[in-house]
Amino acid sequence: xxxxxxxxxxxxxxxxxxxxxxxxxxxxxxxxxxxxxxxxxxxxxxxxxxxxxxxxxxxxxxxxxxxxxxxxxxxxxxxxxxxxxxxxxxxxxxxxxxxxxxxxxxxxxxxxxxxxxxxxxxxxxxxxxxxxxxxxxxxxxxxxxxx
Amino acid sequence: xxxxxxxxxxxxxxxxxxxxxxxxxxxxxxxxxxxxxxxxxxxxxxxxxxxxxxxxxxxxxxxxxxxxxxxxxxxxxxxxxxxxxxxxxxxxxxxxxxxxxxxxxxxxxxxxxxxxxxxxxxxxxxxxxxxxxxxxxxxxxxxxxxxxxxxxxxxxxxxxxxxxxxxxxxxxxxxxxxxxxxxxxxxxxxxxxxxxxxxxxxxxxxxxxxxxxxxxxxxxxxxxxxxxxxxxxxxxxxxxxxxxxxxxxxxxxxxxxxxxxxxxxxxxxxxxxxxxxxxxxxxxxxxxxxxxxxxxxxxxxx
Numbered sequence: 001x002x003x004x005x006x007x008x009x010x011x012x013x014x015x016x017x018x019x020x021x022x023x024x025x026x027x028x029x030x031x032x033x034x035x036x037x038x039x040x041x042x043x044x045x046x047x048x049x050x051x052x053x054x055x056x057x058x059x060x061x062x063x064x065x066x067x068x069x070x071x072x073x074x075x076x077x078x079x080x081x082x083x084x085x086x087x088x089x090x091x092x093x094x095x096x097x098x099x100x101x102x103x104x105x106x107x108x109x110x111x112x113x114x115x116x117x118x119x120x121x122x123x124x125x126x127x128x129x130x131x132x133x134x135x136x137x138x139x140x141x142x143x144x145x146x147x
Numbered sequence: 148x149x150x151x152x153x154x155x156x157x158x159x160x161x162x163x164x165x166x167x168x169x170x171x172x173x174x175x176x177x178x179x180x181x182x183x184x185x186x187x188x189x190x191x192x193x194x195x196x197x198x199x200x201x202x203x204x205x206x207x208x209x210x211x212x213x214x215x216x217x218x219x220x221x222x223x224x225x226x227x228x229x230x231x232x233x234x235x236x237x238x239x240x241x242x243x244x245x246x247x248x249x250x251x252x253x254x255x256x257x258x259x260x261x262x263x264x265x266x267x268x269x270x271x272x273x274x275x276x277x278x279x280x281x282x283x284x285x286x287x288x289x290x291x292x293x294x295x296x297x298x299x300x301x302x303x304x305x306x307x308x309x310x311x312x313x314x315x316x317x318x319x320x321x322x323x324x325x326x327x328x329x330x331x332x333x334x335x336x337x338x339x340x341x342x343x344x345x346x347x348x349x350x351x352x353x354x355x356x357x358x359x360x361x362x363x364x365x366x367x368x369x370x371x372x373x374x375x376x377x378x379x380x381x382x383x384x385x386x387x388x389x390x391x392x393x394x395x396x397x398x399x400x401x402x403x404x405x406x407x408x409x410x411x412x413x414x415x416x417x418x419x420x421x422x423x424x425x426x427x428x429x430x431x432x433x434x435x436x437x438x439x440x441x442x443x444x445x446x447x448x449x
Contacts, residue, residue, distance in 0.1 A: 042403055049394055053390040132394075132397075143406070
């Protein structure tokens with residue numbers, strides 16, 4: 001009986017480990033998807049920064065579009081780091097401080113919203129730094145260092 | 148009567164001692180209240196030198212210490228550098244503070260481990276140290292005891308630092324190169340003395356000394372890598388535009404639109420992001436003037 005129980009427990013533990021590994025494997029598309037999402041955001045930043053630097057003339061339509069993509073993308077961030085999707089370049093702290101993490105995503109959304117509302121170059125340049133600060137403010141505690 | 152007399156004396160003595168102690172503690176501060184302009188300049192030096200990170204635990208009281216600094220030799224814990232007289236540096240003199248930065252020596256004469264980057268801070272000018280000291284004295288005291296370093300034998304032998312220093316440490320204030328522009332000299336000072344960028348971005352030898360032939364050509368850290376900052380086009384920053392440098396230093400954005408994470412994000416927030424426009428330009432001019440070193444930084448497989 002004890003032997004059988006022990007065997008049963010061992011099997012269950014084994015199954016749990018394998019099962020978790022399989023789930024992690026099955027969930028890796030979620031990691032890939034959110035990495036694509038982050039790259040999309042990076043692409044918007046590459047549209048915005050040359051205007052901020054003055055390397056390219058300010059283009060209101062392009063700026064508003066890029067900011068709009070950031071708003072939509074920021075809304076997806078909390079859900080993209082759901083339970084059981086640990087991994088990639090994300091630090092485990094995301095899942096132990098999820099409320100703080102989500103509030104940082106909201107900070108990006110709000111900052112990008114204000115950027116999208118900018119109707120001239122001066123307003124754009126005034127609103128932009130908060131977007132960069134939101135990106136960096138979240139990467140500091142929650143993104144693995146680049147290697 | 149006898150009772151009062153017996154009690155009277157110690158009470159009076161306590162009161163006298165309390166006055167004496169209070170007088171001692173308040174004395175230096177009262178004698179010369181910090182000049183606000185000097186404190187303000189000192190705060191800028193403090194940011195440019197990035198003191199906060201190593202001396203503040205994650206989410207801890209600023210400068211009360213406790214941050215773990217991982218090295219191949221073990222873990223160091225940044226000490227309390229608040230103005231607390233017992234747990235911090237509240238009883239130090241400016242001369243002792245200058246000696247710590249310039250020579251890597253504690254007030255009691257013991258040698259610091261080079262996890263404290265006096266190898267870089269030695270270059271900080273007397274004027275900047277004086278301003279920094281004025282600022283440090285305004286840091287509120289925090290009663291947090293220091294955590295002992297977690298070093299294994301033989302790295303825990305502080306006396307061995309005498310030999311280490313003889314091999315790898317050249318004390319001395321930064322001296323501008325008269326053959327270079329004021330901007331390049333300022334950049335070199337910001338990067339090499341205050342910013343102590345080389346402590347992570349220069350490779351180290353097995354004894355933990357900086358390999359000065361590969362200055363700022365990238366280093367390997369326990370938790371990652373620090374990239375090659377020289378203008379090498381493939382392995383360094385040779386392809387970066389001035390704008391790329393500005394975005395990285397001011398907000399942490401890399402040329403692909405990503406944002407740095409971890410320690411460098413903290414450096415951006417507390418140090419490079421707080422530099423003046425002129426100082427940012429000086430840093431960039433200096434980095435772009437470095438000799439190009441081919442060095443692809445890779446984390447060794449563990």
